[in-house]
Amino acid sequence: MVILTIVLAALLLIAVGFGVTQVASLKSQVQEAQLENEELKLSNEQLQLSNEFDVLNAEFQQYEDQAQRLANDTILAKYTAAKAKVEQLMQELKSEKVKSQARINELQKEIATLKSLLRHYIAQIDSLNKENAGLRAENQEIKSLNERLSSRVQEVTRTAETLSERMTLAEKLNVTGVSLTGLKKNGKTEKNITKAKQLMVTFTIPQNNSTPVGEKTIYLRLVNPEGQLLGGVGSFSFEGKSIPCTARKSIEYAGEEIPGVKIYWDVNTTLTPGDYTVELFTDGYRLTSRHFTMKK
Known part of the structure; x- marks a missing residue:
């Protein structure tokens, strides 16, 4: 009887030790899975932000040839600075083995700033284009008016010359x-x-x-x-x-x-x-x- 009790106690200790080991192993696996999942989530966010950045750049390039018209504009300077910051953050995140949520958040913030600046920049370009279109239309109207006035002046000049010739001929003595x-x-x-x-x-x-x-x-x-x-x-x-x-x-x-x-x-x-x-x-x-x- 004593021997049976000792055997059962030993088996119980073995079972408890095995259970504790299994629980610890399972906990470690869960933590690793959570870390992998978190890193995957951060990688996906970085990829999404990178795609957004590419879209912003593509849209900006459509107006880049007009940058000279706003060479002294502060919006353009701010956009260029924010763009450089985004590129720096993306480069840092690509080189990190473990993604940083803080750096991802900072990247999100900078890209949001880029979006806002680009909207303002495009609005200024559109406004300038409309203003220039109005000026071109006004210049064309003035040009047309000047052409009509010039034509009228030439017509009046010819009429005056004709009248002058007629007057001269009228004064001529006849025989x-x-x-x-x-x-x-x-x-x-x-x-x-x-x-x-x-x-x-x-x-x-x-x-x-x-x-x-x-x-x-x-x-x-x-x-x-x-x-x-x-x-x-x-x-x-x-x-x-x-x-x-x-x-x-x-x-x-x-x-x-x-x-x-x-x-x-x-x-x-x-x-x-x-x-x-x-x-x-x-x-x-x-x-x-x-x-x-x-x-x-």
């Missing part, structure tokens, strides 16, 4: 009824040009209220069939040049018609049959240029 006649020594008509002793140019000055009144000097140029100027009593100015003339006559013009104005040239050379040119000038204008066939 009508121009004729060339050969005369005998006694002043009668000589039809044979080779016998003429004098050539007479006759014309009428019509009424013109637009022509300035006063003394007018009318210059006559007679050109023979050979293209030579007949006679010569000086010269006059025309289109910036000094032009020789055959004869000249001064008249007093009062705006009224002056009929039968005559200018004479005494023949001093041999005249030949053919086409003679008569030109009359005054006040810097050519009043007429006519051709007359003189026969033998």
